[in-house]
Each structure stands twice: as structure tokens, then as C-alpha cells.
Amino acid sequence: MNNAMTRTPQSVRLGKTQVRSTPDGQISAYDALAALGLEGSPERLQEIVEQHGLEPRLHNFGKGREPVLGYGDFVTLSFALETPEARRWRGKARDLLRRYLEGDIQLAAEVAERSPSPEHRRWLSARLESVEARKRFMSTVARHGGEGSIYREVSSLSNRSVLQMDSGEFRRKRRVKNTRDGMSAAELLRLSYLETATAQAIEAKGVRGNEQILRLHKQKAEVERRLWEEEPDPAS
Amino acid sequence: MNNAMTRTPQSVRLGKTQVRSTPDGQISAYDALAALGLEGSPERLQEIVEQHGLEPRLHNFGKGREPVLGYGDFVTLSFALETPEARRWRGKARDLLRRYLEGDIQLAAEVAERSPSPEHRRWLSARLESVEARKRFMSTVARHGGEGSIYREVSSLSNRSVLQMDSGEFRRKRRVKNTRDGMSAAELLRLSYLETATAQAIEAKGVRGNEQILRLHKQKAEVERRLWEEEPDPAS
Numbered sequence: 001m002n003n004a005m006t007r008t009p010q011s012v013r014l015g016k017t018q019v020r021s022t023p024d025g026q027i028s029a030y031d032a033l034a035a036l037g038l039e040g041s042p043e044r045l046q047e048i049v050e051q052h053g054l055e056p057r058l059h060n061f062g063k064g065r066e067p068v069l070g071y072g073d074f075v076t077l078s079f080a081l082e083t084p085e086a087r088r089w090r091g092k093a094r095d096l097l098r099r100y101l102e103g104d105i106q107l108a109a110e111v112a113e114r115s116p117s118p119e120h121r122r123w124l125s126a127r128l129e130s131v132e133a134r135k136r137f138m139s140t141v142a143r144h145g146g147e148g149s150i151y152r153e154v155s156s157l158s159n160r161s162v163l164q165m166d167s168g169e170f171r172r173k174r175r176v177k178n179t180r181d182g183m184s185a186a187e188l189l190r191l192s193y194l195e196t197a198t199a200q201a202i203e204a205k206g207v208r209g210n211e212q213i214l215r216l217h218k219q220k221a222e223v224e225r226r227l228w229e230e231e232p233d234p235a236s
Numbered sequence: 237m238n239n240a241m242t243r244t245p246q247s248v249r250l251g252k253t254q255v256r257s258t259p260d261g262q263i264s265a266y267d268a269l270a271a272l273g274l275e276g277s278p279e280r281l282q283e284i285v286e287q288h289g290l291e292p293r294l295h296n297f298g299k300g301r302e303p304v305l306g307y308g309d310f311v312t313l314s315f316a317l318e319t320p321e322a323r324r325w326r327g328k329a330r331d332l333l334r335r336y337l338e339g340d341i342q343l344a345a346e347v348a349e350r351s352p353s354p355e356h357r358r359w360l361s362a363r364l365e366s367v368e369a370r371k372r373f374m375s376t377v378a379r380h381g382g383e384g385s386i387y388r389e390v391s392s393l394s395n396r397s398v399l400q401m402d403s404g405e406f407r408r409k410r411r412v413k414n415t416r417d418g419m420s421a422a423e424l425l426r427l428s429y430l431e432t433a434t435a436q437a438i439e440a441k442g443v444r445g446n447e448q449i450l451r452l453h454k455q456k457a458e459v460e461r462r463l464w465e466e467e468p469d470p471a472s
Contacts, residue, residue, distance in 0.1 A: 014337070071334045075330050092336075093329040093333040097314070097328060098307045098310075103349075103356075105353075105360050108347040108348040109344075109363050109416070109417075111335070111336055111341070111344040112339075113339075113364075113367060120339075121367070121368065124344055125364055129361065131357070
């Protein structure tokens with residue numbers, strides 16, 4: 001607490017307003033009102049809070065505890081208020097929906113760069129790479145006479161080898177809809193590595209057909225797992 | 237044209253509806269109406285088009301030319317109609333605004349994976365890496381006694397070296413607001429490479445202070461540019 005009082009609080013830009021933010025991603029309620037074109041006063045806040053059923057928490061930015069809101073609250077207000085600023089935020093939401101549907105890669109970059117954590121950005125790179133590695137793997141499988149169930153079989157083998165469970169169980173355990181959303185950067189990296197290694201071996205050995213491909217992938221997965229096993233190789 | 241008639245058209249999922257899409261990212265107007273909970277008939281479309289001032293183009297998905305809309309039109313209709321599906325899309329837009337403001341890295345991944353082009357995903361990786369490389373470079377500069385204007389000077393030197401113009405001119409030429417948005421994956425890679433090389437040299441040589449740092453960065457930039465020059469080294 002004392003330490004926090006000597007530091008300049010973090011802040012984020014919302015439109016033209018600089019808004020103080022907490023390390024866990026909440027924002028000053030007064031600053032949020034200002035960003036929505038309202039007076040950032042205790043009276044105005046009280047009114048807004050009651051009207052929209054918000055429950056601000058308290059945070060000390062350095063001058064005593066004051067109310068903070070989540071971005072969900074900020075969005076609720078953007079969609080409820082009739083200030084020009086609120087209308088601009090609604091326009092932003094429309095624009096985001098369009099860019100999301102278009103798969104606008106610059107939007108992906110913008111969102112990633114808003115993320116406060118370099119770890120998260122590293123995770124995104126690992127995830128993108130894992131998707132590309134999977135695609136390259138699948139196209140190698142196709143060029144080498146793989147067909148039908150093989151695509152599902154090799155993917156599920158990769159997942160089970162790295163995650164030590166099937167993807168359904170994994171998604172339940174980590175509470176995600178999409179398997180990759182629940183994977184750590186290290187797990188994503190292992191997935192890319194394994195599938196790249198098998199793809200290369202398929203090319204190098206010139207194997208063909210479902211059975212040979214699956215056998216080779218099993219071998220590669222075993223070797224890859226050994227790298228991560230806690231017990232050292234007795235020969236070493 | 238004839239070729240297109242034999243191929244299955246591309247399609248994207250919009251909510252629960254599968255919607256046919258063109259290679260340049262337009263969607264079947266009839267399918268779009270269905271995704272918005274309306275009857276996808278020529279009569280209904282005519283009505284909607286007039287009411288909302290849309291101007292559908294025509295595309296042949298394989299059974300003759302039919303009207304297509306952009307995602308901008310789809311969003312316009314989502315915000316204008318009162319069907320449950322349209323309301324769900326507005327809810328999605330609110331959700332996107334919240335996740336955008338939070339810098340939700342899983343949103344960045346989702347958008348990137350909606351992008352139809354692997355080139356674009358590669359660009360995103362290069363861009364994220366360039367941001368991290370810049371940060372590492374700046375923190376090396378800070379640890380070696382750099383202060384004040386040096387941060388601007390080294391960044392602007394990197395940009396000028398790779399882009400062969402200053403960033404203001406570059407942004408005007410490529411019509412972007414953010415310099416990195418206008419850079420190719422190769423240019424982003426060069427930027428990361430150059431700044432990583434200078435950072436390493438600063439550490440290795442133990443240089444200190446603005447003047448020495450800037451001199452070293454100039455040397456590195458010259459060497460890096462030589463790699464890309466068209467005239468071969470006369471000695472080679």
C-alpha cells in the first residue's frame with residue numbers, strides 16, 4: 001500500500017481520455033465517466049451506479065481508496081448513455097464486429113498490443129505457429145497418401161501425447177471451448193515441434209498410407225515425450 | 237467462370253448458419269438474411285436492400301450470379317433489425333468491445349484464425365516479435381545509461397534504415413495511422429533483427445551513454461542495410 005502511494009498509477013487511453021487502471025485491469029470510475037462525456041464527480045457516479053445496477057470495487061491509486069469499474073461496466077454504460085462519447089463507443093463496437101467477421105489481422109495485432117502481458121503475446125505467437133504447423137503436417141499427410149480417419153487420428157495422438165489426456169477431458173479440466181485456448185505456450189510449442197518432426201520424417205523416409213504414417217507419428221511422439229520426462233535416462 | 241461452377245464455394249460460419257463467401261470476403265446476401273433470422277428470398281432481400289440503402293454486388297457461387305453483401309452491410313443489418321439473431325450479434329459486438337478494451341489475447345487469436353490468409357498470420361507473428369524486440373532494445377539502452385532523446389533517436393534511426401524514409405512520410409505513403417501496420421513481414425523482421433543485433437552489441441561492448449549507443453546503432457544499421465543492397469560487394 002505504502003509502496004503504491006509513491007508510484008505513478010498505470011493508465012490506459014480510452015478515446016481522448018487518459019484513464020487510471022489497476023494491475024488487474026479495472027479502471028477508475030471517475031475517469032471512466034469522463035471518458036463517456038460525463039462529469040467525473042461522486043454525485044454523478046452515485047446516480048449512474050444506482051441507475052445501472054453497477055457494483056464498483058475500491059482501489060487506492062495513491063490518494064486514498066476510490067471506486068473502480070470493470071470494462072464490462074464501461075461497455076454497459078457505453079450502450080446505455082446518450083452522450084456523443086457513448087455513441088462513439090457504440091460505433092467502435094460495430095466496427096469491431098465488422099473487423100472480427102472479416103478476420104482483420106491488424107485488429108488481431110491491436111488487441112494483442114493492448115494486452116498488458118508480454119507472456120500473453122508470446123502465447124499468441126506460439127498458438128499461431130501451432131496452427132500453421134498443424135496445417136503443414138496435414139498437407140504432408142495428404143501428399144503421402146493419408147486419407148479418411150488419419151487426420152483425426154494423428155491430431156488426437158499429438159494432443160494426447162502432449163496433454164497426457166484426450167482433448168475432450170482437457171477442455172473440461174481447463175474450462176475452455178477450444179483446446180488451444182487452454183494450452184500453455186510450452187504445450188503449444190511442443191505440439192508444433194512434434195508435428196513438424198513427424199512431417200519431416202514422413203518426407204525423409206517417404207512413408208505412404210495411413211498405417212505407416214500413424215506408426216511413424218507414434219514413434220516421434222514417444223521420443224518427444226522422453227525430452228520432458230522427469231526421470232533421467234539411466235544411460236546418461 | 238466455368239471453373240468456379242465445378243468447385244464447392246467457400247463458406248464461413250455465422251452463428252449457427254453456414255454462409256457462402258467469395259474469395260474477396262463478401263457473403264451471399266440470401267445466406268446473410270438467414271443468419272439474421274429472416275427468410276432468404278429475393279422479395280425479402282429487395283425490401284431490406286431498399287430500406288437500408290444497401291448496394292449488393294453480384295457473384296456466381298456456381299448456380300448463376302446472385303447478390304452478395306460485405307460484412308459492413310451485415311453489421312448494419314445486425315444493428316437495425318429486431319430479430320433474436322440480430323440481437324445476438326449486437327450482444328457479440330458489446331462482448332467484442334469489452335474484450336478489445338481488456339486486451340484479451342484469446343480474442344487476438346480468434347481474429348487471427350478467422351483471417352483467410354496464412355501470410356497475414358505470419359505478418360502478425362513478425363509484428364508481435366518486432367514490438368518485443370523494440371522493448372528489449374529500449375530496456376538495454378536504459379540499462380546502459382541512455383536517457384532523454386535517445387529513445388526517439390534510435391527508434392527513428394531503425395525505421396529510417398529499414399524503410400528508407402522517416403516514419404511520417406512512410407505512414408503517408410502507405411496510408412496507415414500506425415507505422416507497423418504499413419510494414420511488410422520482411423520489413424518487420426529486419427527491424428527486429430537490427431534492434432536485437434544492436435542490443436547484443438551494446439551488452440557485449442559495454443558501451444554507455446547516448447552518444448556511444450547512437451554511434452553503435454548507426455554502425456549496425458549500415459551493416460544490416462548491406463545485406464539487402466542490390467549491388468553485390470565488389471570483393472565477393
